[in-house]
Amino acid sequence: MVQDPEDLSRRHEQKIERERSKRTKDIDAFKTVEEVLDKRTVMVLYQAINNGPLSRIFGTVKAGKEARIYWAEGKGGEELAVKIYLTSSMEFKKSMRQYIEGDPRFKVGKDYRQIVYTWAQKEYRNLMEAHDAGVRVPKPLYVKENVVVMEFVGEGGKPAPVLKTLPKEQITAGIFEEVMDAMGRLYRNANLIHGDLSEYNIMLHNGRTVLIDFGQAVTREHPLAEELLKRDVGNIIRFFGKAGIDVPGEEDVLECLRRR
Numbered sequence: 001m002v003q004d005p006e007d008l009s010r011r012h013e014q015k016i017e018r019e020r021s022k023r024t025k026d027i028d029a030f031k032t033v034e035e036v037l038d039k040r041t042v043m044v045l046y047q048a049i050n051n052g053p054l055s056r057i058f059g060t061v062k063a064g065k066e067a068r069i070y071w072a073e074g075k076g077g078e079e080l081a082v083k084i085y086l087t088s089s090m091e092f093k094k095s096m097r098q099y100i101e102g103d104p105r106f107k108v109g110k111d112y113r114q115i116v117y118t119w120a121q122k123e124y125r126n127l128m129e130a131h132d133a134g135v136r137v138p139k140p141l142y143v144k145e146n147v148v149v150m151e152f153v154g155e156g157g158k159p160a161p162v163l164k165t166l167p168k169e170q171i172t173a174g175i176f177e178e179v180m181d182a183m184g185r186l187y188r189n190a191n192l193i194h195g196d197l198s199e200y201n202i203m204l205h206n207g208r209t210v211l212i213d214f215g216q217a218v219t220r221e222h223p224l225a226e227e228l229l230k231r232d233v234g235n236i237i238r239f240f241g242k243a244g245i246d247v248p249g250e251e252d253v254l255e256c257l258r259r260r
């Protein structure tokens with residue numbers, strides 16, 4: 001059947017209009033979600049909907065001083081987490097710098113906004129490298145300015161618990177082994193040290209551990225690498241020791257990590 005060109009063009013316009021109205025609805029949906037985000041961040045979220053992985057953004061999962069986590073839906077209906085670094089947290093500024101300086105992958109930006117953007121890029125890249133090294137982390141999907149989109153760890157907008165919130169009986173030797181394995185993979189295969197590893201940044205989803213919060217992770221060449229590695233190992237051993245798990249000494253763990 002031969003189509004009338006005018007009909008075709010009208011249909012094309014209708015299609016564009018439908019798309020436009022769909023997008024506008026999505027934008028309205030998240031506009032009402034929060035008023036705390038600055039205009040620029042809202043623009044980035046528009047882009048993540050129009051040309052990125054998001055289809056909708058729902059409410060806040062967690063609102064911290066430095067970042068907010070939102071629950072969102074991907075183009076395939078899958079649950080996603082959107083981590084938005086706040087561009088107004090002055091306290092954060094001071095501590096960020098030292099984790100960026102000395103990492104050969106990044107340059108410290110001139111102004112604060114730039115530092116926050118670098119931080120988001122760094123989290124995205126660290127997550128990707130950890131993921132590629134076989135460490136269980138939320139797979140990162142998108143990064144732009146201060147926004148990182150990743151897999152959602154949990155169900156129905158409810159994040160999986162972090163180890164800190166679990167009753168002691170649920171902290172097992174198996175979980176400890178898994179964390180040790182993840183640290184080893186991260187160190188040896190991804191060349192990374194988490195740098196803020198503790199019971200607060202390890203989730204337990206379907207009985208398996210998932211490491212989160214990778215903004216501060218540094219490469220092994222970083223001047224703070226050794227100090228951070230020791231602190232991470234110390235935190236983990238202390239937590240599992242207190243939970244009644246038979247843990248090796250800190251030096252043994254460090255030696256084991258460095259050896260292989």
Ligand SMILES: Nc1ncnc2c1ncn2[C@@H]1O[C@H](COP(=O)(O)OP(=O)(O)OP(=O)(O)O)[C@@H](O)[C@H]1O
Pocket residue numbers: 061062063064065066067069081083138150151152153154159160162200201212213214
């Ligand atoms: N991918 C994710 N899926 C589901 N929930 C997540 C995800 N990432 C983070 N969260 C939730 O948000 C919380 C904070 O995330 P994260 O540790 O990355 O940020 P943060 O900057 O350290 O914030 P805080 O200072 O509050 O810990 C987590 O404890 C978890 O409950």
Ligand SMILES: [Mg+2]
Pocket residue numbers: 200201213
């Ligand atoms: Mg955290």
